[in-house]
Amino acid sequence: MRINRAVLPLLALIVSGCVGDDQSSNAESESARNFDYQGMMANYADNVILPEYRNFAEEAEALAQGPGSVASYCDRLYNPEGMADVERVRDQWRRAMYRWQRVELFQVGPLAANGGALRNRIYSFGSSAPLSQCAVDQGVVLAQREDFDLMTRSVNARGLDALEYLLFSEDLNYHCPSQINETQGWNDLPEQTRREQRCDYAQRLADDIEAASQTLVEAWEPEGGDYRFEWVNPANQEVNLKALSDALFYIELETKDRKLGVPTGINASCSAAACPDAVESPFSESSMRNINANLDAFLVGFTGGNGLGFDDIFVQEGFARVRDEFEDTIIKATAGTDYSRPSLLEETRAQAQSGSDADCRNAAANPDVHVGSACAAHGFVKRVTDRLRTDFITIVNLDLPERGQSDND
Template sequence: MFNWKRSSVIISASVFLLTACGGGGSSSSDTNNNPTPDAELTAQQQALTDIANAVIPVLQNSNNQALSLANAIDAYCDEVAISSANVASTLATAQSTWQAAMTAWQQAEVMNFGPSFDGGNNSIRERIYSWPAKSSCFVDGALVDYDDDTAGFDINSQTPRRIGLDALEYLLYSNDLDHTCSTDSSTTSPTNGAWNIRTDADRSLARCEYAKIVANDVAAQITALLDDWQGAGDNYFQQLSTAGSTSSRYSSATEALNEISDALFYLDTEVKDMKIAEPAGISADCASTSCPETVESTYANQSLANIKANLQGFLAVLNNGMDDLLEDAGQGNIASTMTTDINAAIANIDNFGTTLVASVTGINEADCTNSTSDNRLEEACALHADVKKVTDVLKTDFVTALTLAIPQSAEGDND
């Protein structure tokens, strides 16, 4: 079991492997439930520092995995270029390295606050991973543009749906070399002609070469995000840990905590509602008994691993700062209950036995309705119940105990 608490703000640069864990230490604030304003601010700032110390190793690990992915794709492309007998093995290595990079980033998906969130639809987060706004057709168009003018192609001017880890999933896992657009217009090159009539060897190499620059951009984006957090000068770590005093970004510690709490609601609006409820047919956004085509990981069947990583990322924030504030408020049982329920959900993912898309394909609607965490008639629907146990507490007891607000995106969500 890892303990992420740190007594200083110096972060180790070693690779960090996040595991599901419980725990949490004592706060530096007064032990009574009515601390003085100064003591309350001190406790909040300590919690924010602990959270920052939990986030940075996740980003460091993600950065290391992204760099490894860029190297693996580069090696794969070298073999594709000479039609080597090693193409299949180097592709398999690139795919497994992509899985590791995606898992690492999925932990950070629940930490989408501060510099990763800045920029809205063109934020660093969107450029690293734009799901649910993704499009294989956009990627097809981008790779044709790149192949047609490699010298003039600017990766920085590409919209998020043309790049990122989601684009790399399509480029590395799709076995169909034909484009996925409804017409040929966006994939016809003035130089090389229509994409679908080009040779397989030509298209495989072009796809691989585009994957190389996308992977390098993902690594560059995560490196930039890390620098925003811990670079020289007035970095985000300092802004977060001094919220309410010398921070120029946050006028109060509560403002910073609300932003972090909003990020945790990813578990409710994205994981519960979009990653599980929609494919399983629980959501009104699915008009059929189930909607397997809406799973998050369409090509690599990584959906369950992503959800597990999301839960682990949530735990990292909960048990490294938020737990102490709950304890100070006399509500330490809230963190304990959420930790137990998250670890149970992770264990159920480990024992799932199949992919999410296979689980929701041909689902029995009545069994889905009657599934609970203890009565697992349809495993995907039971997983929804597992996550819902956590998010129900998040939306009620958690925000109430810490006097935080529910983000607008989660308001009115009673499922």
């Protein structure tokens, strides 16, 4: 490991004042050499990353097949009682999405390879090809052909976000320009026919998500691709540690900036009072639940669960107090995002209608007195990411990810 200890004594004085003057640079270097980095990476593989992947795979399987699944819902569409099952499959989608939102914090190895191809196949939010309602509508029609192959469809018509649209949107009309051939005549079909065809495509999506989740797990398993071996191999230690650190910056680049900052107008990417069209999971209105799951996973990503984690590097380097403060900040942010009403979509629509983001920016600056709003949630998460950019990066001696060199809010 490349270890630069020169700044640590100064950080100790500035941040926590908890390192004594008698701690020499030689002692610090010895401390770094004694830390079990290989054990830490093995703990992340065996007790954090793979369990998160497996948990999602189980929910993805339940979403595709079995009680409360897409298959069960579609089978009963012909039954007068069939529509009663829509809430069951929606609940199962929410469970799968919650598990996926935890996985989002651990985009390393095969999940991040090839530009995140496997990740985008499962969920394309934040990618270069986010959900397109028109692309999904086209897929619904094309899936009726015998030669249809889902693998030919772009990720903007697949994954959990496309499935959300099909399961939660009550608008059965197409959302394509009139010149798109595939959807011409769709609105004239009987409602039951449209529901059945949408359900057929939803089943294909659910099956593909399940298959992709199994591919992800198998890529790490010793009897599969055995990426675990590459992950814990000491020769790859520095690269993999940096990859894990970069993955945790999802909490800043996606959770804070994209999921909260853009819809609320706090991030410079939104030039209006608010941008509700940028809200994640708009059909299920589960955006805040997603954000809460991100923070839950971030805490596990920092601590390594019950085993060796980044927090132990803090302690090893003499920054136990900073570690405690950081964890407390994460816990407070998690509590500050744990609500569902008003939904983020409702809140940002109201803000956009008001034409002013002044109250939002005040809430973000003073989240403790505005708990229960998305703007306050942004403030809570920013406290976490501010520490991530300073305390975390300095103490674990790693660089900011390339995409995180600037902060727009």
